[in-house]
Amino acid sequence: MVSSNCSTEDSFKYILYGCTFSMVFVLGLISNCVAIYIFTFTLKMRNETTTYMLNLAISDLLFVFTLPFRIYYFTVRNWPFGDILCKISVTLFHTNMYGSIFFLTCISVDRFLAIVHPFRSKTLRTKRNAKIVCVAVWITVLAGSMPASFFQSTSTQNDTGQNQHTCFENFPNATWKTYISRIVIFIEIVGFFIPLILNVTCSTMVLRTLNKPVTLSRNKLSKKKVLKMIFVHLVIFCFCFVPYNVTLILYSLMRTQIWINCSLVTAIRTMYPITLCIAVSNCCFDPIVYYFTSDTIQNSIKKNRSARTRDSRFSEIQITENFIQHSLQTLKAKIFDNES
Structure with a gap:
């Protein structure tokens, strides 16, 4: 049980949230806008993997748009935007986090089917089925996120006697015991x-398939690409989501007052804001997954670079030719004046 004398000082989180969310807003807005532009306008060939990536980028961008409200709240420590916007902000936070987890899982399963069962999965790995899966993911994460937003708007009274509105925090232990803990489970x-x-299972099966004698004779370069994909994918997934979700379970146990002592309370209250900031940073790391997972995107970026290089070289050649023509015309004009 939690002792009433346990220290609950965690005011450092307001500065941490404000700085982290500001950085994520800038980087996430730029990177995901560029990603959506590439998926929508640059890519000529789209497949099921890019369909999952486009939906992942949209999920990230929707959450990024709510960050200015969170930045203001954690800076001023007051929520003046109303109850509805608080619920929307909380819903989009959970939608983004668990939508990102689901879409990254879809990419992992798709890669597993393409490498381990390339012939059997031809009828499954279609753009139509990928769109159906994306719709199912959106319905699932929205249905799971909305109940969590029902408790996210409270109003407390500060020392001056004025009403100070809060969002995202300060729920009573009774609410945690009866409702929120069940939602967390x-x-x-x-x-x-x-x-x-x-x-983990799909990545393990892909690695086992790549190490078989039949696949060892394949192009070493393509094998390195697949290994790099798996490594980047798992590192980002584990780095962003494992610490927060494990801490969330411990935080829920702490709030429901189950076998928690004071030292553990202090550790959990310190770790929770840090792991939350790491989880939010997935908006900035997801474009890295896009680049390493899709050869289509890599080729598109390389083509754009080469096209810009050709355009710059062509413009340089044009400038040089124009300069030569202008010099010849000037020289001809001088010769004509001398002869006359």
Whole structure:
């Protein structure tokens, strides 16, 4: 049980949230806008993997648009934007986090089917089926995120007697015991542990397939690309989502006052804001997954670079030719004046 004398000082989180969310807003806005532009206008050939990536970028961008409100709240420590916007902001936070987990899992499963079962999965790995899966993911994460937003708007009274509105925090322990803890259990099982098992299993099966004698004779360069994909994918997934979701379970146990002592309370209250900031940073890391997972995107970026290089060289040649023509015309004019 939590002792009433336990220290609950965690005011450092306001500065941490404000700085981290500001950085994520700038980087996430730029990187995901560029990613959506590439997916929508630059890519000529789209497949099921790019369909998952486009939806992942849209999910990131929707969450990024809510960050200015969070930055203001954690700077001023007051929520003046109303109850509805608080619920929308919380819903989009959970939608982005667990939508990112699901879409990254879809990419991992798609890569597993393409490498381990290339012939059997031809009928499954279609753009139509990928769109159906994306719709199912959106419905699932929205249905799971909305109940969590019902408790996210509270109003407390500060020392001056004025009403100070809060969002994202300060829920009573009774609410945690009766409602929020159950939501956390559901979210963790469906939104984290099952996708984690799928990601690890699919990546392990892909590695086993690549190490078979039949596949060892393949192009070493393509094998290195696949290994790099798996490494980047797992590192980003584990770095962003594992610490936060594990800490969220401990935080829920702490709030429901189950076998928690004071030293553990202090550690959890310190780790929770840090792991939350790491989880939010997935908006900036997802474009790295796009680059390393899709050869189509890499080729598109390389083509754009080469096209810009050709255009710059062509413009330089044009400038040189114009200069030569102008010099010849000037020389001819001088010769004509001398002869006359």
